[in-house]
Amino acid sequence: MSPRPKIGLKLTTILDEAGEIADQHGIDEVTLANLAKKLGIRPPSLYNHFNGLPDLRKKLAIYGLNRLYEIMAEAAAGVSGTEAVLVISKAYVNFARNHPGIYEATLMAPDPEDEAVQLAGAKIVDLSVCVLHDFNLEGERALHAVRGLRSILHGFSALEQKGGFKLTLDLDESLEFIIEAFIAGISK
Template sequence: MARAGLDRHTLVLAAAELADAHGMEEVTLAALAAKLGVRSPSLYNHINGLPGLRTLLAVHGLERLYEVMSAATEGVSGEAAVHAMSQAYIGFARQHPGLYQTTLKAPEQGDTTLEAAGGKILSLILQVLSGFGLDEEGKLHAVRGLRSILHGFSTLEQQGGFGMPLDLSVSLTRLIRTYIAGIRCMGAEADSPE
């Protein structure tokens, strides 16, 4: 019988706290059970083992990331939206380093829940980039580029890779300005005749 008050949502939130505090490697069923004051077998009433928990964490992380990125772009468009979305992404990675790590999980074939959560973020970024004159393929390349920039920046920051005494917010702003200049060129190339 399941413990009263223990449900899937409670497990995911507790696992996210563990991930943020100690890293994803430390999120185990034993650690989660200890945090919740239950025995490990009790968790199987709510989740499909550690792989199931990690998938639930990835969905939760993507949903939370979408929420902060979406909120940041409300009422803004164009360059301002790209900057706001980028700041929100980096802020999420800073606040939730373990949960952020889960958002990188590629969905297994047929995992529609994880695909849908990732798809919402993709749709949001495509919407933000819609005013830059890119064709459909160009938009997808631009999404890959932005994701690479933001993930690289987040990872380097988390690993202590930015040791120089320079303001990281200035670096990020300049990097996003350069990215925007680049996608404007991509849009112009799409408009120019061969």
């Protein structure tokens, strides 16, 4: 029996489903065939939304970057200084924990020079620069600090996802300790 077409399928709905596949089975399982099956449509119908698999993965990357930004911005609302850095850091790591496939997609954007990918990523950078403003970082120094923070958060997330933390220490306490050390470093 062939799948019944779903009229008026929205891009956000499709990306939600693609994200679910990525989170449950890994980014490599996000294919047009698997996505069509999950949506109950024929694979050619997806060409109304994507120009092939690379375009699907690019749009999933942008979708993920936008979701990550929203979660970080919501966490940062109404706080500043050390607390703001801690809450956006926890929001980042929790996003990677809760959405490992979508998070991986954000790292695999097919063309990082693509304007839409750049805009989505720039929102996260701008938010991070804003949060770090209380530490008197300007211009390139602020961007270096953002790179450092991202490196810490990505490294922590990647090690956690790969089972790299075997000690029975609380991971959230470790993250907080690391971020406080980062803050102490940029405060000098």
